[in-house]
Amino acid sequence: MQTERRIDVTVIGGGVIGITTAIYLELRGYDTAIYAEKVPFVDESSPEFATPYAAASIKPASVTFSGQERALSISQEIFGLFADAGSMGVRQQPHFVLYEEDRPDPGYADTVSGFRRISDIERYPHRPDATSVFGWQFDAFFAELPAYIARCYALYDSLGGAVHKRALTRDACRKLPGEVLVNCAGLGSKDLFDDPRPWMIYVGHQVIADGLPLIRTDCGELFSYNYMPNSDTISDGFTGEVYAYPRMDTVVLGGSRIPVSPSEEWKGHVPSASRRVGGVEVPSRIVELNNELLKTYAGVSIKEGNLTGRYGFRPVRDPDGHGVRIERTSLDDRPVVHNCGHGGAGVTLSWGSAAKASKLVGEAIEPDPAPLTVSREFAVAERLATRIRSNR
Numbered sequence: 001m002q003t004e005r006r007i008d009v010t011v012i013g014g015g016v017i018g019i020t021t022a023i024y025l026e027l028r029g030y031d032t033a034i035y036a037e038k039v040p041f042v043d044e045s046s047p048e049f050a051t052p053y054a055a056a057s058i059k060p061a062s063v064t065f066s067g068q069e070r071a072l073s074i075s076q077e078i079f080g081l082f083a084d085a086g087s088m089g090v091r092q093q094p095h096f097v098l099y100e101e102d103r104p105d106p107g108y109a110d111t112v113s114g115f116r117r118i119s120d121i122e123r124y125p126h127r128p129d130a131t132s133v134f135g136w137q138f139d140a141f142f143a144e145l146p147a148y149i150a151r152c153y154a155l156y157d158s159l160g161g162a163v164h165k166r167a168l169t170r171d172a173c174r175k176l177p178g179e180v181l182v183n184c185a186g187l188g189s190k191d192l193f194d195d196p197r198p199w200m201i202y203v204g205h206q207v208i209a210d211g212l213p214l215i216r217t218d219c220g221e222l223f224s225y226n227y228m229p230n231s232d233t234i235s236d237g238f239t240g241e242v243y244a245y246p247r248m249d250t251v252v253l254g255g256s257r258i259p260v261s262p263s264e265e266w267k268g269h270v271p272s273a274s275r276r277v278g279g280v281e282v283p284s285r286i287v288e289l290n291n292e293l294l295k296t297y298a299g300v301s302i303k304e305g306n307l308t309g310r311y312g313f314r315p316v317r318d319p320d321g322h323g324v325r326i327e328r329t330s331l332d333d334r335p336v337v338h339n340c341g342h343g344g345a346g347v348t349l350s351w352g353s354a355a356k357a358s359k360l361v362g363e364a365i366e367p368d369p370a371p372l373t374v375s376r377e378f379a380v381a382e383r384l385a386t387r388i389r390s391n392r
């Protein structure tokens with residue numbers, strides 16, 4: 001008869017932060033369980049459940065995070081390992097960052113691979129009537145969603161992790177098993193645990209285009225871009241930039257970054273020219289400008305695809321202060337490690353955040369690493385465990 005697993009650490013939340021943290025802790029040598037109301041791409045999505053909306057690029061991002069450089073470098077290293085292994089739905093692809101006004105090189109120019117100014121590149125996406133275009137290109141890691149999340153859940157299962165689907169209250173958290181609780185409940189954290197710092201939501205609109213021919217660079221590679229048109233053409237500060245992420249079977253087009261207080265009800269008002277796509281009001285620029293860019297660069301008219309509009313919430317904790325919450329508090333004398341509030345950078349910072357949270361768990365309870373036994377399908381987990389256990 002199989003004995004029931006004794007749980008060292010309970011992870012609350014099963015979005016990208018919860019599943020990554022749970023895998024990280026398992027590989028460090030803890031027995032864990034996830035308790036979550038929803039699992040991405042299995043359960044119905046809603047704007048406050050952020051992971052199903054992630055584009056999901058792994059690139060330096062605009063979120064306040066103490067120790068961001070180190071967290072980003074851990075994430076890049078682990079996503080690099082996945083891209084090499086080819087079994088997790090992660091790849092590296094050219095990403096363009098383009099502006100119609102001059103910009104200095106970004107701070108990350110020396111830390112990403114393949115950084116090149118577009119003045120050194122022959123072809124890149126641009127509006128035909130733009131008088132000038134500036135920017136750069138680099139090789140960005142990219143997680144093909146939903147495949148990546150499904151692979152993470154399968155890996156967690158093969159490590160012995162258990163997932164319990166349950167909507168929790170503050171009181172229910174008290175009754176969870178485990179010596180330590182890890183709060184990865186995203187926006188739900190605000191209701192489950194006290195937090196002295198404010199939260200903000202940045203609404204992000206997307207249009208999903210299906211049924212199009214594959215969109216590739218001239219060399220046949222998948223690619224992505226962010227494009228900021230001339231400020232004269234932008235009427236507000238929230239819906240100027242657009243992006244496109246061609247995936248294997250669809251294209252994710254964005255975007256917007258509209259600030260809303262979590263105490264307000266978002267009524268869906270778009271502060272610039274808008275249009276309805278599948279019943280959802282989205283900034284027109286997402287369709288019009290992306291169509292222009294993709295038509296001239298890759299010869300594909302997205303208007304010929306089946307278009308679906310949607311919006312999701314980027315949950316930002318303490319935007320003008322400490323930022324992402326990775327700290328230890330307690331609940332009835334039991335340690336609680338928080339790992340939440342990643343805004344638009346949850347995928348990007350997922351592995352770095354998990355490393356930081358795991359360190360705090362380690363201050364409360366020692367891991368007990370056993371030799372790893374995973375199926376050959378997850379051979380990459382052995383390399384990942386070596387990386388994680390080396391404690392670099």
Ligand SMILES: Cc1cc2nc3c(=O)[nH]c(=O)nc-3n(C[C@H](O)[C@H](O)[C@H](O)COP(=O)(O)OP(=O)(O)OC[C@H]3O[C@@H](n4cnc5c(N)ncnc54)[C@H](O)[C@@H]3O)c2cc1C
Pocket residue numbers: 012013014015016017018035036037038039040048049050051052053054055056057058166167168169184185186187188189192203204205206254311312313314315340341342343344345346347348349
């Ligand atoms: C439009 C858009 C585009 C984005 N693009 C990118 C990108 O390209 N790159 C990137 O890095 N990031 C991107 N992001 C951000 C990314 O999606 C988020 O940072 C990330 O998904 C946050 O993950 P999370 O696990 O913290 O939260 P969530 O995904 O929201 O998960 C929260 C989990 O907690 C559970 N939960 C909450 N409350 C309770 C409760 N009371 N009881 C039980 N369970 C509970 C939920 O069910 C869920 O399982 C984007 C976001 C949006 C909206």
